[in-house]
Amino acid sequence: MRTQAPISAGMFHLLVIGTAVLFAGIPLGVSKSTIEPCSSADPCSALVGYTLYTDLKVSEVAALFNADPIALLLTNAIDISPQGVENLILPKDAFLKVPVTCSCIDGIFKSGSVKYTSRLSDTPDYIAATVYSGLVSGDQIKEGNPRAIGSDPSTLGVGTELWIPLPCTCFNGTDNNIPAIFMSYVVQETDSLPTIAGNYSTTVNDLTTYNNLGTNETEAGDVIAIPLPACPSNFPRYASDFALSVPSGSYSITAGRCVQCSCGPDSRNLRCMPASMEVSCTSMQCRNSNLMLGNVTAQQTPGGCNVTSCSYGGYVNNTIVTVYLLILLQIILITAASVPRDTTAPPSPPTPIGSSKVIHFSFACPSSGWWCSGSRHNTILPNSFIYLGDSISTHSK
Template identity: 30%
Template structure:
């Protein structure tokens, strides 16, 4: 027993020898000799916490954290251990290096050590040697309770490739690759390597801190405004002008979108000419003018505005037709877009033969809710109440009462899923709930009393890009797809053209609230349908024109089999009708043009670049719905040469209802009458 103290000392000596010190994360900043801006830390919460506690640790406001994570300002939920929380930090660049501007200040507590503070409080975005250096601590082992320490977090204010960006400090996780990180955050591999001084992508190390540039929205804020440095990346917002103005960033235009956050009489604002108020738009199309936020003054306090023209990509394309792209613009566009070859086993042979074809369905199509149901992408039917649910382009879940005896269908605004939402997949859940795959909000649950709950927005540290297809098993497990983690819904066609495996199939367990990635590397993962025996599910990959079976129970659990391949079109949602058939919507039929594009990546790259300046017809036609047996044998195809972007098909009784991404109504056809319209 007397030898124990010596053994203890020896063990501490060994631990000291084998302990590793994380490399210092030094972000270059050569913008000016002294510059300030806002950067972001991609912080992972070590323990369960709250946004208020995290706010106190980093000494930034709760509202700014909620804005950086695009969460409602009223969010009060607990932050679970392992959750990613983006932390906005004020950055100061001095002598070529960027560090957080003398914040946060951490007060030493009993039992603290510099390495423990760096590792367990600040997630190794700084190491103990850096903390010691900036606080003039000669001996890192000598700190005292109550001592205040400046924590120098890495950041930068530099533009990247002549573009203003928001720099994100990202800690490399196990399994990360440079290509995957670049795709996740909308940059490219070569930019990421150059910015971080990495010569070999394979040299990436776990816990290495990377400088990731996030494209920022352009703004009309003038240089004299106190918030002139406001930069926001896609999917974030900020409250500015003394809490009077809310500005958000959308990837559809990358133009700052601002409106009054509060108008209780304490927010004086100048209107634009024509008495146009802040955030309002006059005119339509490319002639539209928006009253944009241009900053504020302190003495006297006043919110300033300026008229701004339509800066959408289509309008910029129209302008570009007259001016033409510069050489640097061509190079940047080509560099960003990474078109890839399809898998070697993908077939360009003749499509699978369908025994029964009905190719003139528009002649017998009835329109339901026309002018009210804009973009009814997916459909869910509740037979007892006879309500048909669908998600619309304005964020509303609407339902149609199919019980009317007079042939008229009443449409009800049921629930709006969010301010900037776009519900896609919809399915009935347990306990009279509706489960929604929202392209922007993630996986949602809507209770019978219309309460909206966000179930999941990311998996394995990667946020959902386009939460898409969805179904629910009898045990309540939710199965769903993320079509692309790289692109959002506005840019889904870019993902299609790039033809890279950015999609995922996932499950969500309501009992554990755990999201699990089941299958990665899918080519635009789309519809999902659980098999009637509950032992497997069918999921579709749009780009590859196929649907596959994934086993969720039994001896084959976790394995994948082909279900149906070489479809005559590009599959979207898939639904089981309870009568022995799956119904697969096809957004477009197969054509020679699309076959050629998918054969040759160079053609897709050229098309992508040209699309930035002129609108190119896509040649879509022959959309429709295919019925398939339980073992994947095609039965009947209902299509039309003039139909495009049919996204879902649902058989109810003798009728086939089908949805669309863009039409302003739900369509239905009487299956008993289809032969009358065949030619």
């Protein structure tokens, strides 16, 4: 068994969380989990990597993590259009990324809303190792539920509600100053840091840094934090979906299942539009305009284009907040083959929620290149989900 890293305030580390199994007084395995200390921090969006211990319906998996079944499917880019998709049976050993809210509890980031109701023959160790696939330890469940479990875990009654303190991490929602969401992942027998890094588009250096590891210093059963590229939101603190973050290449549902947000594989801007769910929703029309949420229009002018958009600003008091944006594009024609970008200019301030804003934006393009529509460039207009070069006639994204 390797030596535990020293614990210090403000540092993240790999923590021994107790023996997973005891037989004849001999510890057969010790699991470790990366934890992130905190103090009065805001909650963040996080993921846990879950392997099904048996065949389960989508709704049953969601119930284990207090998650929306549709959000669970969208996070894993699974089609939600079939009727009764929540009753879809997922096979044993299927791997899912499960969205959770990561909160600061007792000085450590944990999932605070995951509850489990005990069944016949359940024990804390069985619940931890089997039902939750090793994401948490039996000792952590005991420590989080002293009154419910008591001194003898073997007498856990049927129907006892338990809090499952799943470890999770936030790390300020960035990975090397790039938006990211962190997934708690149980290391498998066949895993190594290079294979994990390759599977999740990160680096061995990042894994060792976030988990305070030496090279390849992982064992099966360890729970580590993996940074995944993501599109963050910029909603106000009083929005119920504050801190929403969507992993690259996936989707999320919010605003009472009325709004669906996506994160493209090569984008860091959150794109939101009306969801196709059969639910009652508040108005999604932008104030002082005819645009609906997700609409973008463009009008060519002698000097460039006027672009207007209606974007999502959060879910406040059961109301969908929309943001109307008018962007004035001034095009400077040049003959060079490339499109220069000013990377030194400070970012534009956030758009006030529920208000309108006019942005004057100048850029250069080849005389034979982009006008109000054309080829895509890797430049995003400030405070919007529009790329320079997107086709932006009136439509819903």
